Amino acid sequence: xxxxxxxxxxxxxxxxxxxxxxxxxxxxxxxxxxxxxxxxxxxxxxxxxxxxxxxxxxxxxxxxxxxxxxxxxxxxxxxxxxxxxxxxxxxxxxxxxxxxxxxxxxxxxxxxxxxxxxxxxxxxxxxxxxxxxxxxxxxxxxxxxxxxxxxxxxxxxxxxxxx
Amino acid sequence: xxxxxxxxxxxxxxxxxxxxxxxxxxxxxxxxxxxxxxxxxxxxxxxxxxxxxxxxxxxxxxxxxxxxxxxxxxxxxxxxxxxxxxxxxxxxxxxxxxxx
Numbered sequence: 001x002x003x004x005x006x007x008x009x010x011x012x013x014x015x016x017x018x019x020x021x022x023x024x025x026x027x028x029x030x031x032x033x034x035x036x037x038x039x040x041x042x043x044x045x046x047x048x049x050x051x052x053x054x055x056x057x058x059x060x061x062x063x064x065x066x067x068x069x070x071x072x073x074x075x076x077x078x079x080x081x082x083x084x085x086x087x088x089x090x091x092x093x094x095x096x097x098x099x100x101x102x103x104x105x106x107x108x109x110x111x112x113x114x115x116x117x118x119x120x121x122x123x124x125x126x127x128x129x130x131x132x133x134x135x136x137x138x139x140x141x142x143x144x145x146x147x148x149x150x151x152x153x154x155x156x157x158x159x160x161x162x163x
Numbered sequence: 164x165x166x167x168x169x170x171x172x173x174x175x176x177x178x179x180x181x182x183x184x185x186x187x188x189x190x191x192x193x194x195x196x197x198x199x200x201x202x203x204x205x206x207x208x209x210x211x212x213x214x215x216x217x218x219x220x221x222x223x224x225x226x227x228x229x230x231x232x233x234x235x236x237x238x239x240x241x242x243x244x245x246x247x248x249x250x251x252x253x254x255x256x257x258x259x260x261x262x263x
Contacts, residue, residue, distance in 0.1 A: 021184035094186035
């Protein structure tokens with residue numbers, strides 16, 4: 001049952017990822033990416049990471065993708081990929097290189113990681129995550145707030161500049 | 164229970180698709196979305212392997228990745244909008260200077 005769900009949602013995830021890179025209209029790409037993010041959220045649920053599944057939907061599919069769609073609407077898409085392609089050779093070798101990368105990563109995953117059978121108990125959901133976040137990872141957590149502040153200041157500086 | 168290798172295989176596939184997207188597309192917005200795809204693929208591998216090892220570290224790191232992705236998207240989109248204001252045309256192949 002779990003395997004059937006995995007295969008179905010995985011097929012949707014791969015199809016939507018391909019849709020993102022083949023559709024010319026960036027807005028269609030953004031909607032495909034939302035589908036992909038939802039599929040990953042389903043995987044998080046299947047991996048017993050309920051908090052991350054909720055955060056994925058709220059932060060990624062909600063906040064970040066709204067930002068993307070807003071930027072696409074502002075920037076009037078669809079006209080910038082017409083005309084002669086100055087780097088046509090790069091597009092042609094990109095797909096073989098991507099396949100090579102896939103084989104490479106698959107090989108790494110096959111050889112470097114020793115499979116643990118059977119899997120141990122689940123780490124304990126949101127309580128375990130919160131305990132680690134506020135003990136072992138407290139410093140990175142605080143640095144994250146500085147990062148967000150820096151992003152806020154940077155965006156303000158960029159958009160207020162009179163170019 | 165789905166084997167962990169299925170998740171890592173799916174993660175590798177999604178990451179490779181994201182890399183191809185960055186290489187083949189000229190619209191910086193689509194390139195950004197492909198980068199988000201790659202970040203998500205890495206997140207999936209983090210969670211799957213964390214689950215496999217029975218540890219919550221993977222989930223905590225994914226939380227940090229999400230934060231970094233949000234900051235990156237905000238700054239990146241601001242840069243793209245600023246470029247579009249001055250150039251009226253966005254294609255990454257035109258942007259060979261870091262200062263315009």
